[in-house]
Amino acid sequence: xxxQRPHRGLAVLVILLPVVVLVMWGxxxxxxTGPEPGVQPTxxxxxxxxxxxxxxxxxxxxxxxxxxxxxSVTGNNAPLGEPEKRAAQLIQEEINAKGxxxxxxxxxxxxxxxxxxxxxxxxxxxxxxxxxxxxxxxxSGTPTTMAIVPTMEEAKVPLVSCAAGMKITNPIKPYVFxxxxxxxxxxxxxxxxxxANRIEKVATIYVKDPYGESGQEQLSTHLSKAQIKxxxxxxxxxxxxxxxxxxxxxxxxxxxAIICWGTNPGPAHVxxxxxxxxxxxxxxxxxxxxxxxxxxxxxxxxxxxxxxxxRLVVWEAVPDSHPQKPILKSFAEAFRAKxxxxxxxxxxxxxxxxxxxxxxxxxxxxxxxxKVRDALEKTKDFVGTAGVFTYTPQDHNGLTKDxxxxxxxxxxxxxxxx
Amino acid sequence: MHLADSLLxxxxxxxxxxxxxxxxxLGFTIIFNATGVxxxxxxxxxxxxxLVAATLVSLHVPVxxxxxxxxxxxxxxxxxxxxxxxxxxxxxxxxxxxxxTIGVSVLLRGVAKELWGPNSVAMxxxxxxxxxxxxxxxxxxxxxxxxATVLVIVVGVQLFFEHTMVGKxxxxxxxxxxxxxxxxxxxxxxxLLAFGLSAGISGLAGVVLAPxxxxxxxxxxxxxxxxxxxxxxxxxxxxxxxVVGGILLGMLESLGAGFISSxxxxxxxxxxxxxxxxxxxxxxxGKRTDRGL
Numbered sequence: 001x002x003x004q005r006p007h008r009g010l011a012v013l014v015i016l017l018p019v020v021v022l023v024m025w026g027x028x029x030x031x032x033t034g035p036e037p038g039v040q041p042t043x044x045x046x047x048x049x050x051x052x053x054x055x056x057x058x059x060x061x062x063x064x065x066x067x068x069x070x071x072s073v074t075g076n077n078a079p080l081g082e083p084e085k086r087a088a089q090l091i092q093e094e095i096n097a098k099g100x101x102x103x104x105x106x107x108x109x110x111x112x113x114x115x116x117x118x119x120x121x122x123x124x125x126x127x128x129x130x131x132x133x134x135x136x137x138x139x140s141g142t143p144t145t146m147a148i149v150p151t152m153e154e155a156k157v158p159l160v161s162c163a164a165g166m167k168i169t170n171p172i173k174p175y176v177f178x179x180x181x182x183x184x185x186x187x188x189x190x191x192x193x194x195x196a197n198r199i200e201k202v203a204t205i206y207v208k209d210p211y212g213e214s215g216q217e218q219l220s221t222h223l224s225k226a227q228i229k230x231x232x233x234x235x236x237x238x239x240x241x242x243x244x245x246x247x248x249x250x251x252x253x254x255x256x257a258i259i260c261w262g263t264n265p266g267p268a269h270v271x272x273x274x275x276x277x278x279x280x281x282x283x284x285x286x287x288x289x290x291x292x293x294x295x296x297x298x299x300x301x302x303x304x305x306x307x308x309x310x311r312l313v314v315w316e317a318v319p320d321s322h323p324q325k326p327i328l329k330s331f332a333e334a335f336r337a338k339x340x341x342x343x344x345x346x347x348x349x350x351x352x353x354x355x356x357x358x359x360x361x362x363x364x365x366x367x368x369x370x371k372v373r374d375a376l377e378k379t380k381d382f383v384g385t386a387g388v389f390t391y392t393p394q395d396h397n398g399l400t401k402d403x404x405x406x407x408x409x410x411x412x413x414x415x416x417x418x
Numbered sequence: 419m420h421l422a423d424s425l426l427x428x429x430x431x432x433x434x435x436x437x438x439x440x441x442x443x444l445g446f447t448i449i450f451n452a453t454g455v456x457x458x459x460x461x462x463x464x465x466x467x468x469l470v471a472a473t474l475v476s477l478h479v480p481v482x483x484x485x486x487x488x489x490x491x492x493x494x495x496x497x498x499x500x501x502x503x504x505x506x507x508x509x510x511x512x513x514x515x516x517x518x519t520i521g522v523s524v525l526l527r528g529v530a531k532e533l534w535g536p537n538s539v540a541m542x543x544x545x546x547x548x549x550x551x552x553x554x555x556x557x558x559x560x561x562x563x564x565x566a567t568v569l570v571i572v573v574g575v576q577l578f579f580e581h582t583m584v585g586k587x588x589x590x591x592x593x594x595x596x597x598x599x600x601x602x603x604x605x606x607x608x609x610l611l612a613f614g615l616s617a618g619i620s621g622l623a624g625v626v627l628a629p630x631x632x633x634x635x636x637x638x639x640x641x642x643x644x645x646x647x648x649x650x651x652x653x654x655x656x657x658x659x660x661v662v663g664g665i666l667l668g669m670l671e672s673l674g675a676g677f678i679s680s681x682x683x684x685x686x687x688x689x690x691x692x693x694x695x696x697x698x699x700x701x702x703x704g705k706r707t708d709r710g711l
Contacts, residue, residue, distance in 0.1 A: 078536035208681065234680050239640045241631030244431040244556075245675040245683075248424055265538040265632050276549045276556050277427075297540045297632055300547060 060100025064107035065367055067357055068127030068136040069350070071162075072144065075115025079264070079293070080140040080346045084162055085110050087331075087350035088137070090338055101358055102365065108354065113139050117147035124148040128155045134367040135360075135376075137353035138162050140346070142210055149176055158373040160357055162349035165214060169396040175373055177396045179352040180345075181310060181386055181403045183218045186287050188401040189308035190219075190259065191226045193284070202284075203255035204233045205246055205270055207262035215261030215286055231255050236266060243273040257281050263288040268297035275301040282306060287404065291344040295412055306417065308404035312348040312385040317416040318405075323383050331385060348385030356382055356389060423554040428676040429669055430552055434561035436668020437568040438464075438627050442645025443652060443660030444575065445620040451592035451655055452612030454512050458519040459499060461642025462526035463617045467492045467624025468633030469534050472541040481544050489622040495526075496617020500610050508606070523639075530635035538634040544626075560630045567626045571619050572661055579657075588612065592655070640684075647691045653704020663702060666690070 069088050072081035092108045100106050109131050111123035120139050127133045128151070135158045139145050142165030149168075152159040152175050161168050164180040194202070204219055206212035216233060223230055231253040234246035247270065250258060258281060260270045267289045274283055283305050285294075290309035295302055311318050315328035331351055335343035343351075359382065360375035361367060379398065382389040387403025408417035442460055449457045467488045474484035503518045543560040550557045579585040590598040591608045599605050624633065631637065645660075648667050652659025667687050674686035694701060 074536075082536065236680060237684055239637070240683065241637075242431060242435055242672075245428055245672050246680045248427045249676060249680075252424065265634075268540075268632070272547070272558075275547065276558050278549065278556060293537055297538055299540060299542070 060096060060103055060105040062104045064105045065101045065361060066107050066109060066131055066133045067354065068124075068131060068133035069108050069110045069354070070113050070120055070123045070127070070136060070138040070140075070144070070148070071110060071350070072115040072140040073110075073112040075113075077115040077141045077144075080162075081112070081115075083341075083344055083347035084138065084140055084350035085112075086339055087335065087343065087347035088354055090334060091351060091354050094334065095358065101361055102367075106358070109133060113144050115141060115144065117144055120144035120147050121151055124151045128152075128157050133157070134369050135160065135357045135372050137350065137357060142168065142214075145178075149173060152176060155369075156373075157369040158357075158360075158376055160353040160376070162346070162353055165210065166218075172394065172396055177356075177376055177391060177398075179349050179356065179384065179386055179389070179398075181287060181308075181399055182397055183215050183286075184222070185399060185401045185404060186308045187215075187218045187222045189404040189406065190284055191222060191228065192401075193306070193406055194223075194228055194257070195226065197282075199228070199256045199282075201229050201231050201255050202257045202259055203231050203250040203253055204259045204261065205243065205250065206233070206235055206260070207238055207266050208235045209238050211263060211288060212261045215288075219259060219261070236262075236269075238266065240266065241269055243269050244276065247273045247277055247279065251277055251279050255281060257284055259284045259286075261286045261288070264291070264293050265297050268294055268302070271298040271301040271305055287345070290407070290414075291346075292342055295409065295414070298409075299412075302409045302412070305409045307407060309407045309414070310345050310348060310386045310403060311405055312343060312345060314405065314407050314414045314416055317414075323388065324385070327383055328385060343385075345386075352384035352386050352389070355384065424676060425673075426553055427555040428672045430555040430557055431561075432669035432672030433665060434557075434564045434630070434668070435671070436648075436665035437565050437661075438623055438641065438664070439644040439648040439667050440661035440664025441568050441571060441623040442620055442641055443648030443664045444572065444657050445616040445623075446646055446649040447655060447657045447660045448575075448616040448619075449612050450649070452588060453504070453515070453609045455504065455515045455519065456646070457613075457616070458516065458642070459523035459526055460616070460620055460645060461638030461640070462523050462530070463492050463496060463620035463638070464624035464627065464641050465530060465633060465635065465638030466495060466526065467621030468541070468628035468637070469530060469539060469624075469635075470621075471625040472539045472628050472633060473534075475541055485622065485625050488625045489618050492621025492624070493614045493618030495621075496613040496615075497610060499617070500613035504613070505606070505609065508609075527635050527638070534635060536635065538632040538637070539628075540632050541628040543629040558630065560626070564626045564630065567622065568661070571622060572657075575615075575619065575657065584611065644687055647687050650691055651694045651702060653701020656701060656703050659701055659703035666702075 071084045072078060073085050088108045088110060092106050095106045113120035113123050127136055137160050140162050142163040145161040145163045145168050153173055156175060158175050161178040164182055166182055168178045204216060206216040220230060232250055234250055236243055236246060260267050267285050271283060285305055285307040287307060287309050290313045311324055312328055315332050318325050318328060332343050335347060356379055360372050364371040364375035377391050377393060379389055379391040387399045389398035391398045406417050407414045442464060445460050449455060470491050471484045471488035474487060475481060499522050503522050504515050507515045507518055544563050545559045550559060579589055587603045588608050590603055591605055595605050644667060648664035649660045652663030667690060670690055671683055671686050675683040
């Protein structure tokens, strides 16, 4: 590099500067997050919002009640972590405007695990040891959750996970709870549909990642128990964009329905591929695509797709008499008002986990982690976005298959199909 | 489903994606010939083309206008990359220039993620999604667009290199940079042009591909890997080879997934790459004394 003209160094600097800024931006811990004005936060504002909270009508006083949150705000799971973080911020504001928790301000300290297991463990240790939180919500993904489970168990601080993997709560770990509907419940709901429609032969296609593989495993176990035959199964890589080959093979088996297990954008490619190949049998998707993004990506190929979904996505269609309706309505409307976006299932997971933790703190009248854990395990008939939760020493997931409704895409929208 | 029907369907669906691999491989080739650099930000050019066009179309800009605008915008990004990142390192080793392109790729991905968010973006197909039928095989109209666009680009690039002064000057640089310089060709300007041209055609490929595969900030990397394989398989530095290599890869991928197992779909491309490197290191169409371009 010696003997170069000076402006070259300058040009290198011009290129390096944004890189450095971006990297530092990514590394900067986005916590603690205080309340912010009701505008959509730009990243710059988010960092500014790191001031202690002070707003609210009946201003809560005293030492803040600290709850940790670990979300995958960046990295592969960013589509999950982003809405979760937003929901947590929204709820913190709402709670503090209503007088806080135990009369004290609620402080949700959000950490970004960047969809990385090591980052998640570091975040958990930091929250427990430095911030002294009384409970942690998240992480967004099953791998990141499993990575921090030993840390939580050792520190004896309760975790309410936002990830859906079966192994999180099975077997039971004393300090680990979860809020999402599990694959098993989704499969149970699918079997209900297949039985009702006398479908006996299906084919499956799933994404080769822990979510898809777990779904495929549940399907093959439970469908055979229900006397439904899986004629064939195909898989695709997470970033695959053309499923024609796999679908051509499945078409040859002449199944009565196709079941697809994956998260966006793969399942939209499956829907498109089926349309292209003229496959008219029903396409059943997993709850992993119960969001507006799927409708947008699949476009007209999504028509007629069916899936088990939590009620939050179709809250407008839920009858007023349903116990979940009031909270679905208020959360969905508040989320839309604040972020101009629809609250999806993942925002709902943050809602459920945070509110369950808050009500456990209220019930325990303490922020001592062990007491919060005991109160968590006694959570009964808690009405959340995913369903009605009842935790017991034998069940740390707390939902039944009634947490799902059967929805169908009609006219580019989710419709209840009962 | 009869074997022959499956074979036809697998082949047909392999060609469209293979054509894209080929055009990305061509992008690698143009930059490699001009500068000796493997540009690892090639996939990001494809991604940017798709995202820019998808945004324009969502703002009701007609596709016929969005296509050239996106291609042009990405070409400008390519020029900026050359001027700001690669050119300042001209006197240092090729390896530092290659490294800087990796940095550029990370940077472009980061910027795209900030601008377009982490989710995939859909784009409406140019002419509907009602499948066409080629015998028993189904083809999406967009796949026809992809193959047609790739053909136009390949023929256009070939004409440019064979029949224009600038194209001939670029070829001269590829054959011998020092001699070209002595003959009065500005090697520096040719390098700049190579980046612009390569980015532009990759951007165009990204636009026609977007309705088929959707596009997100991270969707360029896997395409770049396949495009790179295509360039190597065809013989690095040989533009016709890159395109042939791409189509071959696409078809093998599709046939391999269809007749062996879809679990290993992405492994087939790498397997072909290894085989070619072992059996014919100069690539399928490469000669030992490579004339280039």
